[in-house]
Amino acid sequence: MKKIISLIIVVCIFVISLNFTGCKNQVNYEKFTDYSFEYFDTVTTIIGYENSKSDFDKNCDKIKSLLEEYHKLYTIYNRYDGINNLCLINSVNDGKHSELTVDNKIIDMLSFAKEIYTLSDGRLNIAMGSVLSIWHNYRQDGLDNPENAELPKYDDLKEAYKHTDINNLIINENKSTVYISDPKMKLDVGAVAKGYAVEQIAQYMKKNGMDGYLLNVGGNVRSVGHRRDGEKWKVGIENPDTENIEKPYIEYLEIEDMSLVTSGSYQRFYTVNGKNYHHIIDPETLMPSDRYLSISVLCESSAYADALSTALFSMEYEKGYKLIESLENVEAMWVITDGQQKYSSKFKDFCTEK
Amino acid sequence: MLKSNKIKKVRNDIILVAIILSLSLIGFLIFKLTMKDGNHISVSINGKEKYSYSLSDSIETDIITGENGENTNTLVIKDCKAYIKSATCPDKICVGHRPISKDGETIVCLPHKIVISVTEEK
Numbered sequence: 313m314k315k316i317i318s319l320i321i322v323v324c325i326f327v328i329s330l331n332f333t334g335c336k337n338q339v340n341y342e343k344f345t346d347y348s349f350e351y352f353d354t355v356t357t358i359i360g361y362e363n364s365k366s367d368f369d370k371n372c373d374k375i376k377s378l379l380e381e382y383h384k385l386y387t388i389y390n391r392y393d394g395i396n397n398l399c400l401i402n403s404v405n406d407g408k409h410s411e412l413t414v415d416n417k418i419i420d421m422l423s424f425a426k427e428i429y430t431l432s433d434g435r436l437n438i439a440m441g442s443v444l445s446i447w448h449n450y451r452q453d454g455l456d457n458p459e460n461a462e463l464p465k466y467d468d469l470k471e472a473y474k475h476t477d478i479n480n481l482i483i484n485e486n487k488s489t490v491y492i493s494d495p496k497m498k499l500d501v502g503a504v505a506k507g508y509a510v511e512q513i514a515q516y517m518k519k520n521g522m523d524g525y526l527l528n529v530g531g532n533v534r535s536v537g538h539r540r541d542g543e544k545w546k547v548g549i550e551n552p553d554t555e556n557i558e559k560p561y562i563e564y565l566e567i568e569d570m571s572l573v574t575s576g577s578y579q580r581f582y583t584v585n586g587k588n589y590h591h592i593i594d595p596e597t598l599m600p601s602d603r604y605l606s607i608s609v610l611c612e613s614s615a616y617a618d619a620l621s622t623a624l625f626s627m628e629y630e631k632g633y634k635l636i637e638s639l640e641n642v643e644a645m646w647v648i649t650d651g652q653q654k655y656s657s658k659f660k661d662f663c664t665e666k
Numbered sequence: 667m668l669k670s671n672k673i674k675k676v677r678n679d680i681i682l683v684a685i686i687l688s689l690s691l692i693g694f695l696i697f698k699l700t701m702k703d704g705n706h707i708s709v710s711i712n713g714k715e716k717y718s719y720s721l722s723d724s725i726e727t728d729i730i731t732g733e734n735g736e737n738t739n740t741l742v743i744k745d746c747k748a749y750i751k752s753a754t755c756p757d758k759i760c761v762g763h764r765p766i767s768k769d770g771e772t773i774v775c776l777p778h779k780i781v782i783s784v785t786e787e788k
Contacts, residue, residue: 347713349779357772357781455756560764560771579759 341540344368351379352506353389354530361524361540371522375513379529382509385417386501388441398505401490402441402498411484411491417512422483422490424615425504429478432623432635437595439481441498442472447593454582461584469598472496476595507573507618510534514571514614533572534614544568546664552578552605552647562653563608563645565662571614575621576606594626601625604646607632610662611642620644629654705769706787707748709741712779721746721767721784731778739775741782748782749773 341361346368348356358375362368384390388398396414404412425438446464454461475496482491492499510529514536517525523537526545535545545568548561565572577590577600594601609621620642624632629646636644636656643659705721711731719725723743731737739753739760747765750773760775766784773782 345783345785347710347781349712349776355774355776355779355781554762554764557764580757 344372346372346376348376348379351376351383352386352509352529354506356530357526357528359526359528360522371517371525374520375517375522375525375527378513378516379509382417382505382512385415386421386505386509388498388500388502398499398501401492405492405497406495411482411487411489413487413489416488418490419483419485419488421501421505421508422481422499423485424508425501425619426478426481426483428504428616428619428623432620432627433631434478435595435626436503436619436623437476437478438499438501438504439476439478439497440473440593440595441500442475442496443469443595443598444500444502444593445498446472447591451582451589451591454584458583461582463584463589466598473598503622504615504619506530507532507571508615510618511571511614531574532614532618533567535567535570537569539568547572548666549574549606549608549645550576552576553651554578561666562647564664564666565610566664567610567662570610570612570662571617572608572610573614573617573621574606574608575625577601577625578605592622592625596626603629603649605649605651606647608645609636609642610644610659611639616642705746705767706785707741707743708783708785710781710783719743719748721748726751729778729780731780737778739778739780748784750775750782753778 340363342363344360344362344365346358356379358372360368360371362371384392384395385397388402391397391399391403396412396418398418401412401414422438425436428436429438446468450462450464475494477494477497480492480494480497481499482493484491506529510527510532511534514527514534517536524539525536527534527536533547539545544566547565547567549563549565549572551559551562575592577592581588581590583589590600592601593599604625607621607624609617609624611617620636621644624635624644624646627635629648632644632646633654633656636642643656643662645656645659646654648654707719707721708715709717709719709729711729717729721743726740726742729739729741731739737754739755740751742749742751747767749765750760750763753761753775755775755777757777760773760780763773766773766782769784769786771784774780
């Protein structure tokens with residue numbers, strides 16, 4: 313009898329100890345996820361570890377109100393009452409208007425875009441709006457009506473390209489005004505604005521103690537602060553070969569208070585005569601850049617990661633590699649059109665097993 | 667007298683065993699309830715979770731969206747993987763997406779505002 317009792321006690325202790333290990337990692341914090349579709353024409357995922365859903369929702373509401381504010385300021389597609397946004401800057405640029413007073417958040421973003429223009433030797437140019445809008449319209453028509461999909465006429469692209477000199481964007485930081493001196497020039501901030509906004513929001517979150525969150529705005533991933541369960545975030549870089557079921561991700565990275573942005577040519581495209589034309593346009597050829605399948609940039613600032621991943625797409629690998637190596641704490645991975653992967657010197661330090 | 671003491675002892679033993687057994691059973695149940703018991707598929711439409719399935723289910727179901735129910739994405743869960751078999755959206759990115767099965771993986775249909783995600787439920 314005694315033997316049976318001691319055996320049962322052992323079993324009991326064993327079960328109870330299993331019970332403790334079973335919930336060791338989730339003592340206080342629970343993981344919450346929020347999806348929204350209202351900002352920057354893409355899906356936004358907010359993940360956080362909090363004590364309660366109400367704590368998470370409170371922070372989420374703040375993050376989303378900031379996203380909404382930046383979205384309304386930076387969109388080139390919609391006007392909003394009482395907001396002098398990018399769409400208004402483009403539409404009053406008719407030669408009759410003079411400078412427009414805008415929010416500081418626009419001045420700062422445009423100044424950042426000019427900085428990236430210089431840094432990337434013109435490969436990322438927000439003054440390319442007239443060229444990009446031609447491609448945008450043809451792509452949209454091609455998606456709506458695939459049988460009649462067409463390519464833009466090269467002469468139209470060349471004509472539009474005459475009006476893409478970024479020096480005609482005149483920013484007055486003291487007066488907080490913007491003026492475009494070429495009436496046919498349009499701004500397209502698609503490669504800059506989202507990342508810049510995400511970075512400003514991440515900085516706000518850090519200042520206000522919103523630690524351990526992961527923002528993912530349409531593939532623009534920003535981990536903010538340190539996760540409350542002590543773990544790092546694990547993110548996968550998708551295999552551009554989407555048919556390859558065996559290997560869905562080509563790299564797994566562990567990140568903490570970092571941004572990872574991947575620009576890819578394999579997802580957003582339209583098809584003309586059996587050939588795919590994606591959305592990243594090379595300022596030199598005025599055609600979709602065909603060197604890479606995807607480029608990922610890893611650094612703290614989401615603004616740099618976003619802008620650089622697009623800029624690198626229109627750069628020869630050697631030139632892009634040099635640029636990345638010249639920047640401190642910025643790493644990159646290139647997937648060449650033949651599927652080959654190339655890395656900057658310390659990118660692999662962040663890679664992990666799955 | 668001796669005999670009845672022995673019976674009492676045995677009875678106490680049985681009670682003790684019963685108590686320990688039920689304690690361990692409760693412990694085991696709590697353990698079962700708090701452990702992660704495999705993956706789920708969550709379907710959210712415009713940010714709100716609408717449907718939840720077990721990844722071990724075998725189903726094929728139409729997710730209907732749009733003001734007049736004009737949009738359809740056909741979700742298939744099979745062999746512990748989930749994917750979109752067909753959809754009426756213009757870009758078909760969700761249909762081209764590889765099947766998902768790991769915690770945190772998602773398939774997004776931007777035009778229809780659908781997120782299919784793998785979650786580990788407690």
